[in-house]
Amino acid sequence: MTLAVKAVKLTKKFKTFTAVNGVDFSVQSGEIFGFIGPNGAGKSTTIRMLCGILAPTSGKATVEGFDVDTQSDKIKEIIGYMSQKFSLYNDLTVAENIEFFSGIHDVPADVMAERKNEILEMSGLKGRENIITALLSGGWRQRLALGCSIIHRPKVLFLDEPTAGVDPLSRRDFWVLIRELAKNGTTVFVTTHYMDEVENCNRLALVYAGNIIAYGSPKELKEEKKTQSLEELFVNSIRSYQKNEL
Ligand SMILES: Nc1ncnc2c1ncn2[C@@H]1O[C@H](COP(=O)(O)OP(=O)(O)OP(=O)(O)O)[C@@H](O)[C@H]1O
Numbered sequence: 001m002t003l004a005v006k007a008v009k010l011t012k013k014f015k016t017f018t019a020v021n022g023v024d025f026s027v028q029s030g031e032i033f034g035f036i037g038p039n040g041a042g043k044s045t046t047i048r049m050l051c052g053i054l055a056p057t058s059g060k061a062t063v064e065g066f067d068v069d070t071q072s073d074k075i076k077e078i079i080g081y082m083s084q085k086f087s088l089y090n091d092l093t094v095a096e097n098i099e100f101f102s103g104i105h106d107v108p109a110d111v112m113a114e115r116k117n118e119i120l121e122m123s124g125l126k127g128r129e130n131i132i133t134a135l136l137s138g139g140w141r142q143r144l145a146l147g148c149s150i151i152h153r154p155k156v157l158f159l160d161e162p163t164a165g166v167d168p169l170s171r172r173d174f175w176v177l178i179r180e181l182a183k184n185g186t187t188v189f190v191t192t193h194y195m196d197e198v199e200n201c202n203r204l205a206l207v208y209a210g211n212i213i214a215y216g217s218p219k220e221l222k223e224e225k226k227t228q229s230l231e232e233l234f235v236n237s238i239r240s241y242q243k244n245e246l
């Protein structure tokens with residue numbers, strides 16, 4: 001089994017505040033890994049460290065064997081990142097956004113047209129190429145952002161709340177795309193507040209106040225914590241952690 005991501009005692013402090021507190025976890029190649037937890041738990045901070053955007057204060061992490069601190073240039077070539085406030089250009093058309101992100105990721109000009117077509121097909125945006133992005137509804141924008149984040153065929157894809165504020169039907173369609181990517185070998189690291197989505201994850205880590213307080217497959221964790229649903233697992237694990245901390 002090969003590891004796509006490995007974090008060992010990974011820590012991020014902002015002055016005296018510890019946002020990520022020495023977390024250990026690993027993500028296997030080709031799996032969908034859920035990183036879940038309440039607001040402020042440290043999810044986005046962890047993702048930013050794994051993407052090589054934010055230097056860890058201490059500890060270590062690798063993505064596809066590259067060190068996030070010392071080899072961030074290598075990491076940027078092999079990952080896709082859809083940030084929580086994803087950065088499509090609203091005044092560009094759908095096609096222009098795809099072309100722009102192809103340029104950023106150094107997709108060779110001769111393969112760009114083919115990739116653009118693939119992404120339009122995959123996202124269902126075919127026929128909408130010339131629409132100004134600002135005029136797309138939330139669900140379509142999300143699909144376009146996903147398309148732009150995979151234009152360079154990344155090995156590992158980081159999705160930070162990719163479906164926030166999207167209706168249940170669009171979320172379901174979006175997850176069909178994510179499962180398809182994983183089936184074709186892309187490792188997906190995803191954060192979400194929607195527990196129905198977490199059921200799609202092969203394994204998950206539940207983070208609270210910078211600490212991992214549950215880690216395993218949804219099935220294993222529900223059995224271990226004797227909970228019926230992931231929502232119950234989420235709430236009970238945090239409540240009992242809080243009680244022990246007092
Ligand atoms: N640049 C920064 N400077 C200071 N504090 C920060 C910075 N970035 C994040 N934090 C703090 O670190 C903690 C973790 O933030 P983070 O954005 O990682 O949480 P999150 O789990 O992604 O939350 P959400 O679900 O709301 O997106 C928060 O208390 C946040 O205020």
Ligand SMILES: [Mg+2]
Nearest residue numbers: 043044045084
């Ligand atoms: Mg966040």
